[in-house]
Amino acid sequence: MPELNQHCAEELRVAEAQQLRRNLRVSAHEATAVRQEGKAYVSFSCNDYLGLRGHPAVIASGQAAMADGGAGAGASRLVTGNHPYYAPLEARLAAMKNAEAALVFGSGYLTNLGVIPALVDKNDVIFADKLVHACIVDAAQLSGARLLRFRHNDMVHLAALLKEHREDSRHALIVTDHVFSMDGDVAPLSEIAALATQYDAWTMADDAHGLGIVRTADAQIDVWMGTLSKAAGVYGGYVVGSQLLIDFLINRARSFMFSTGLPPADCAAACAALEVMEREPARSARALALARWVTDALGLPAAQSAIVPILLGTPERAIQAAEALKTQGILAVAIRPPTVPQGTARLRLAFSANHTDVQVEALITAIRMSGCLDTTG
Numbered sequence: 001m002p003e004l005n006q007h008c009a010e011e012l013r014v015a016e017a018q019q020l021r022r023n024l025r026v027s028a029h030e031a032t033a034v035r036q037e038g039k040a041y042v043s044f045s046c047n048d049y050l051g052l053r054g055h056p057a058v059i060a061s062g063q064a065a066m067a068d069g070g071a072g073a074g075a076s077r078l079v080t081g082n083h084p085y086y087a088p089l090e091a092r093l094a095a096m097k098n099a100e101a102a103l104v105f106g107s108g109y110l111t112n113l114g115v116i117p118a119l120v121d122k123n124d125v126i127f128a129d130k131l132v133h134a135c136i137v138d139a140a141q142l143s144g145a146r147l148l149r150f151r152h153n154d155m156v157h158l159a160a161l162l163k164e165h166r167e168d169s170r171h172a173l174i175v176t177d178h179v180f181s182m183d184g185d186v187a188p189l190s191e192i193a194a195l196a197t198q199y200d201a202w203t204m205a206d207d208a209h210g211l212g213i214v215r216t217a218d219a220q221i222d223v224w225m226g227t228l229s230k231a232a233g234v235y236g237g238y239v240v241g242s243q244l245l246i247d248f249l250i251n252r253a254r255s256f257m258f259s260t261g262l263p264p265a266d267c268a269a270a271c272a273a274l275e276v277m278e279r280e281p282a283r284s285a286r287a288l289a290l291a292r293w294v295t296d297a298l299g300l301p302a303a304q305s306a307i308v309p310i311l312l313g314t315p316e317r318a319i320q321a322a323e324a325l326k327t328q329g330i331l332a333v334a335i336r337p338p339t340v341p342q343g344t345a346r347l348r349l350a351f352s353a354n355h356t357d358v359q360v361e362a363l364i365t366a367i368r369m370s371g372c373l374d375t376t377g
């Protein structure tokens with residue numbers, strides 16, 4: 001076996017032994033049903049919180065744009081890839097966030113990877129919540145700025161770090177998820193904004209799981225970013241903020257400058273999805289209400305978003321619980337390190353406006369029957 005393959009095989013063996021190996025499965029979807037390896041499940045692992053991925057208006061909009069504008073953008077946006085389907089999408093995003101302007105990137109990951117290194121460099125410092133999404137950590141490392149982590153949602157710790165370290169650097173950026181992707185809880189944005197004012201720092205919030213689900217007083221945060229791949233059901237990332245910030249990012253965010261624009265179909269579908277999101281607020285309310293119903297029924301802390309974690313500890317326990325639910329026709333994927341910290345493997349339940357009451361009742365029953373909550377502690 002060639003040396004490279006040996007290396008890969010050894011690394012995979014180690015992951016396997018720790019129950020941390022990941023494998024791809026083909027997942028074919030229809031609404032909240034997902035088909036894997038010939039079996040159908042009700043999925044509680046999809047981020048399509050509002051059921052917009054399969055919405056007829058969203059699909060029709062994408063199809064028309066592809067027929068009109070072609071399958072791809074053909075070049076980066078700064079060359080010839082800035083097709084006419086971008087402007088309406090960006091205008092809608094800016095309006096939704098009460099911001100002056102918006103800029104769409106290839107994905108949420110690419111947005112963070114472009115924005116953070118454009119804002120700060122080795123002369124600067126980033127203060128990030130312990131549980132921010134992996135792509136914020138990657139972006140912070142890429143920027144070369146000093147990275148300090150504060151305990152999850154702990155404003156006393158953030159204040160202490162700012163007090164001790166702010167003066168050592170030129171610019172400071174405080175960054176957090178708005179809704180935490182694996183915990184579903186919400187960051188104290190007003191307190192973060194107040195600390196930022198006190199210590200002369202910029203603020204950035206990742207709204208990947210908040211858009212369309214958890215509304216906020218947006219004005220206090222300098223830089224909002226998010227994704228069009230979750231509640232909006234399509235694909236792409238975005239940042240909203242002042243016109244000057246957007247003009248600056250067009251010139252400095254490398255993942256924007258050196259990557260091909262999104263396909264017209266993608267932008268048109270995302271724009272249609274945002275329109276439905278605004279027109280039908282009952283979808284957002286339902287996703288939240290279902291999450292609340294389940295946390296109430298199971299005696300868990302009240303859901304603050306469409307995400308509900310069931311903490312189980314070891315990867316083995318998380319996998320066992322996921323398998324138990326699968327026997328009941330329910331898909332709730334086990335989340336293990338490095339996606340979450342050591343010792344906090346879990347089931348992550350994601351609720352959608354498209355889930356039926358019967359499906360949610362079945363979930364509650366299956367979780368109770370699995371016994372996975374009995375030994376939690």
Ligand SMILES: *Cc1c(COP(=O)(O)O)cnc(C)c1O
Pocket residue numbers: 107108109110133135177181206208209227228229236237
């Ligand atoms: C999913 C996610 C991203 C990445 O967005 P993509 O569009 O999927 O690349 C960024 N931040 C958070 C918090 C996320 O959950």
